Amino acid sequence: MGKAAFISLLIAALSALLGERIVNFRKVTLASRELVQNHLPNCVALKNLDFGSEDITIIGDGLAFISTGLKYPGIASSDTPGKIYTLDLKDSRMKPMELRMPRNFDLESFNPHGISVYIDPDSIYLFVVSHPQHKSQIEVFEFVEDNHSLVHLKTIKHELLHSVNDIVAVGVDSFYATNDHYFTHEILKGTVEPLLAQPWSNVVYYSPEEVKVVSEGYYFANGINISPDERHVYVVDLFDHNVHVLERKDDNALVSVKSVAVGSLCDNVEVDPETGDLWLGCHPNGWKFFMSDPKDPAGSEVIQIQSIHSDKPVVTQVYADDGQVIIGSSVAATYGGKLLIGTVYHKALCCDLK
Ligand SMILES: *[C@@H]1O[C@H](CO)[C@@H](O)[C@H](O)[C@H]1NC(C)=O
Numbered sequence: 001m002g003k004a005a006f007i008s009l010l011i012a013a014l015s016a017l018l019g020e021r022i023v024n025f026r027k028v029t030l031a032s033r034e035l036v037q038n039h040l041p042n043c044v045a046l047k048n049l050d051f052g053s054e055d056i057t058i059i060g061d062g063l064a065f066i067s068t069g070l071k072y073p074g075i076a077s078s079d080t081p082g083k084i085y086t087l088d089l090k091d092s093r094m095k096p097m098e099l100r101m102p103r104n105f106d107l108e109s110f111n112p113h114g115i116s117v118y119i120d121p122d123s124i125y126l127f128v129v130s131h132p133q134h135k136s137q138i139e140v141f142e143f144v145e146d147n148h149s150l151v152h153l154k155t156i157k158h159e160l161l162h163s164v165n166d167i168v169a170v171g172v173d174s175f176y177a178t179n180d181h182y183f184t185h186e187i188l189k190g191t192v193e194p195l196l197a198q199p200w201s202n203v204v205y206y207s208p209e210e211v212k213v214v215s216e217g218y219y220f221a222n223g224i225n226i227s228p229d230e231r232h233v234y235v236v237d238l239f240d241h242n243v244h245v246l247e248r249k250d251d252n253a254l255v256s257v258k259s260v261a262v263g264s265l266c267d268n269v270e271v272d273p274e275t276g277d278l279w280l281g282c283h284p285n286g287w288k289f290f291m292s293d294p295k296d297p298a299g300s301e302v303i304q305i306q307s308i309h310s311d312k313p314v315v316t317q318v319y320a321d322d323g324q325v326i327i328g329s330s331v332a333a334t335y336g337g338k339l340l341i342g343t344v345y346h347k348a349l350c351c352d353l354k
Contacts, residue, residue, distance in 0.1 A: 021195040028197060028219070028239050029265065029286030035299045038320035040339065040351035048096050049085065051078040053342030055115045055166065055268050056331045062089040064333065064340060065126060065143075066096060066348065067112035073134065074190045076292045076345045082112040084128065084150065089335045094350055100149035102141075109133060114166030114223070114268065116175065117143075126150060127169045129177070134186065136164040138206075140173065158211050160204045163189070166224045166268060168233070170252075174207035176214070176233055178221035203235055205252045214254040215246055223268035223331075228276055232257070232309070236266045236280065243269065243278065245308060260313050264301050265289070267344075268331035278305040281331035281342060284320065289328050289344075297323030302332040302341060319351065 001009070026032070046053075051069050058064045069082035085096040101107055109132035118125040124143040129136065137157045141150035154173070165180040181189045182200035193200075202216040203224065219239035226233050226248075233254055235244045242261055246254040264282035271278055282301040283289045289298035302319040318332075319341065327346040332339060334353065341349045 018195070021197070024197055025194055026287055029290065030241075031285065031287030033285050035284050035301070035320050035322045037322060038317055039325075040319050040354060043325070043349045043351040044094065046087065046094065046096050046340075046348040046350055048098070049342075049348040050346075051080050052330075052345040053085075053348035054113055054330050054344050056333045056340055056342045056348075057115055057117050057270060058089065058333045058335045058340070059117055059119065059124070060273060062335045063087070064089060064335070065115055065117060066342065067115045067128065069111070070113055070344060071111050071131070072113070072344070073186055074290065078345070081107055082110045082130070084112060084115070084126070086148070087340070089338055089340075096348075097148060099143075100147065102150060102152045105139075105152045106132070110139075114164070114178075116167045116169040118169035118172060120172060123172075125153070125169065125172060127167050127175055129164045129167055136161055138164070138167060138175070138177070156206065158204075158206065160211050160213065161206065163201075165222050168224050168226050170226065170230065171207065174205075174252075176224055176226075176254075177204050177206060178202075178218075178224045178235060179204065180220050180222055180238075197239065199240075201237075203233075203246075203254065205254075207252070210252075212253075214252065215244075215256070218244075223266065223280070225269045225271050225278075227271060228273050234269050234271070234278060234308075236269050238265045238267065238283075238286070241265065243280070243305065243308070260305060260308060260315065262303050262305070262315060264303060266303065267329070268342075270331065270333040272334060275306070276308070278308060279303075279318075279332040279334055279339075280305070281329040283328060283330075288323070297327045299323040300326045300329030300341065300343065302329065302339065318353070325349070 111131040113129040163181040201218040223236040242259040265286040266282040284301040306314040331342040
């Protein structure tokens with residue numbers, strides 16, 4: 001074979017491979033899924049949250065913590081620095097309030113992603129995944145209610161925490177975290193890895209004494225949370241459309257119990273402390289989400305899972321919008337008959353549950 005013939009054969013083979021990979025990525029992202037509107041009553045957009053509200057968590061007395069201003073490679077974002085807000089769901093004004101940040105903390109590079117709250121008898125701790133200069137680290141703060149501020153306690157970095165998406169705190173300085181990618185390099189992360197679509201993403205346990213991979217084999221490990229009795233951990237795989245249920249062992253290892261299909265690209269998971277129900281903010285059409293074409297916006301979907309530990313978990317679509325109202329929902333959390341829906345880079349809604 002001549003050199004020219006070889007090169008054209010090689011190009012043809014590579015294009016066929018790339019074509020096959022794109023077809024696969026369209027399948028994984030549910031690219032041809034059309035959404036039927038399924039709205040809730042009395043939805044209002046929350047003030048001050050126009051640049052995303054990627055993660056939300058609500059503590060027992062109805063105070064929601066909200067991360068906003070995420071900058072993530074390949075996804076639309078604003079130039080405004082990241083911030084943390086609270087919203088008191090018992091206050092009918094529904095006005096998110098920005099938390100005052102400590103003076104000794106670099107606000108410019110603060111890029112908050114997944115959050116988790118840990119409460120002990122004396123204090124409320126807020127754990128925040130942050131990506132300064134596209135790196136991954138965990139910032140641990142104490143929430144001071146009196147002056148509505150955060151006090152910075154420490155920054156946690158570790159080679160195993162290389163591409164962190166979400167965390168769930170299980171102690172004052174210990175947590176489980178998801179790594180959503182295998183690669184750390186921007187280009188490999190943003191284009192090569194989604195096309196390869198290999199189950200190389202994982203879950204890490206961190207404590208000052210021990211850091212270890214406790215679960216692996218995910219295509220894109222995303223949201224993580226824990227059952228109210230702290231015996232089970234839930235891991236959401238964005239690309240395999242499942243919530244994975246894992247049992248916690250004494251040494252904090254995780255053992256796979258089962259997975260529950262959700263039929264959507266789910267992002268963060270919140271757990272109702274009273275019912276144990278799971279609430280998921282999902283991307284009903286991930287292709288549209290990644291393309292982010294303003295003329296053909298991605299929609300939003302909220303899914304609830306009841307009785308997840310029974311033989312027949314009940315998976316219910318609670319809210320769906322085709323992108324006319326709210327684009328790219330990443331989290332859903334409930335309190336007192338209200339549903340908060342947060343997004344990666346768009347607005348946040350508060351609706352009444354039917
Ligand atoms: C808020 O109060 C705490 C505890 O008294 C203090 O350490 C912190 O510096 C205060 N924060 C701000 C922003 O004033």
